[in-house]
Amino acid sequence: MGFWAKLKEKLTKKTNQVDQDEPILQQDEQTEEPVEQIKEEQKLDPVKKSEKKDQVVKQENKEEKKVKKTKTSETETKKQAKETLKEKKKREKQKEKDKKVEKAMLKSAFSFSKDIKKLSKKYKQADDEFFEELEDVLIQTDMGMKMVLKVSNLVRKKTKKDTSFENIKDALVEALYQAYTDNDWTNKKYKIDFKENRLNIFMLVGVNGTGKTTSLAKMANYYAELGYKVLIAAADTFRAGATQQLEEWIKTRLNNKVDLIKANKLNADPASVVFDAIKKAKEEKYDLLLIDTAGRLQNKTNLMAELEKMNKIIQQVEKNAPHEVLLVIDATTGQNGVIQAEEFSKVADVSGIILTKMDSTSKGGIGLAIKELLNIPIKMIGVGEKVDDLLAFDIDQYIVHLSSGFMQGDDSEN
Structure with missing residues (x-):
């Protein structure tokens, strides 16, 4: 994977996180006899009747606890659903912001890309003449001579072994990023x-x-x-x-x-x-x-x-x-x-x-x-x-x- 692909993947993760499925709470499987069934099966024998009565009380208590647990689970589910909705809105807002930035960058991106594409048609490999023209293109973006030379030198270093234009383009993206961030992938100090x-x-x-x-x-x-x-x-x-x-x-x-x-x-x-x-x-x-x-x-x-x-x-x-x-x-x-x-x-x-x-x-x-x-x-x-x-x-x-x-x-x- 080239640098541009990695950078795009990083950006996508930030702005388009995969939605997590809402948790589905399953009912516990019923292993005990239903209360009504137990009542119907009670015998007239006093001892058995007493045993059955105790069993009914235990089962009723168990089911009461289950109802309470279900209600708690429902409350938690609603809370989780609310948090999920909040996160979803945050993601949507982030995507909206990204679209605004993309739209704002259209003029700069169009001009820059057009010039790079012209170079790709003119040169199949990088030589001194190519780098002179690349520097002219970079100057047109108003990034200043100091930054232009820094980016140009970084591209030269990264394309010594592979001078194909596909590699040059990827090296250019990496050089721009590296020149601005000093190779800091986190960018925390720029916030x-x-x-x-x-x-x-x-x-x-x-x-x-x-x-x-x-x-x-x-x-x-x-x-x-x-x-x-x-x-x-x-x-x-x-x-x-x-x-x-x-x-x-x-x-x-x-x-x-x-x-x-x-x-x-x-x-x-x-x-x-x-x-x-x-x-x-x-x-x-x-x-x-x-x-x-x-x-x-x-x-x-x-x-x-x-x-x-x-x-x-x-x-x-x-x-x-x-x-x-x-x-x-x-x-x-x-x-x-x-x-x-x-x-x-x-x-x-x-x-x-x-x-x-x-x-x-x-x-x-x-x-x-x-x-x-x-x-x-x-x-x-x-x-x-x-x-x-x-x-x-x-x-x-x-x-x-x-x-x-x-x-x-x-x-x-x-």
Whole structure:
């Protein structure tokens, strides 16, 4: 089994687990005589009658226990059925999410697969000229020169013994995966650092226009839907309309499922908003505090001062917080997004990327570029305009959907 097949199998197990048959509880086989039969067979002999009476009482007690056991079994069956239904809904929701990611990746996958297929027709085996053209194709995905060379070198190593194009394609998929994950099959370190039984504090940063405030609202919905208590701190006091945008989202799109702390005036000190939010979150036992911040990267000095002040206030309450500093980047901006990531990483300890508008780009490699250049992984992706279109990033999904066009032998486009 090749690498792509293994990766697809892994993804399938996560999103399409085999339904387990509901347990069928069988009645115990009846080995004793029925109570009525025993009664009918009673004799007039007093001794026998007494023996039969004792037998009847014992049998009645036994059947009473059996009835109780049956009722308990029925309760357990209903409970198991309820849990099975819950699991089924979870699986269906996961499949739904996977379809959304697949749809969002269509433009990138189509463009990438089309170029790889052209190479497969032009070259039957890998040589230096082939690798030059492969690197050109990879550059077109916006994954950045550093990642391109890393992937190209990995493919070269993996195809030394077998230079057939079938092996090259599989090696390319493995190289992309390996380059992003450093060969970590579990991907645990790329997940959002959300933990039970603590106040999780996440800060979102990013330039205006990337969808930062919208992503924050969607993220609030993501966790509220899971049953967590969520509070938003509207600490972008610089942009007129930022707080109103959040208020509108909470009222019309989130059905007031989350709460908001805001400043009483424009250009108020963002740190004071964060202070009030943390106080409320601790007192009222919230699970998650999401902090919106100003997106004026052009004035780095002021932004850095703001972020440092907010961090100090946060760390007075939670030493290891913020638990996530998530940079929101528009996937359609290409290499400009990489520049934003570089600049923001200078003023904030960015722990992850939220990549928005993945459904609107044919160049889905920007996340790979940022990961390679700055070692900042993608944590979530925006795949549409709906409130539930912000999803946890899954590298398995990403690689499978990006490469499925040329790995599954779809020759509909050349």
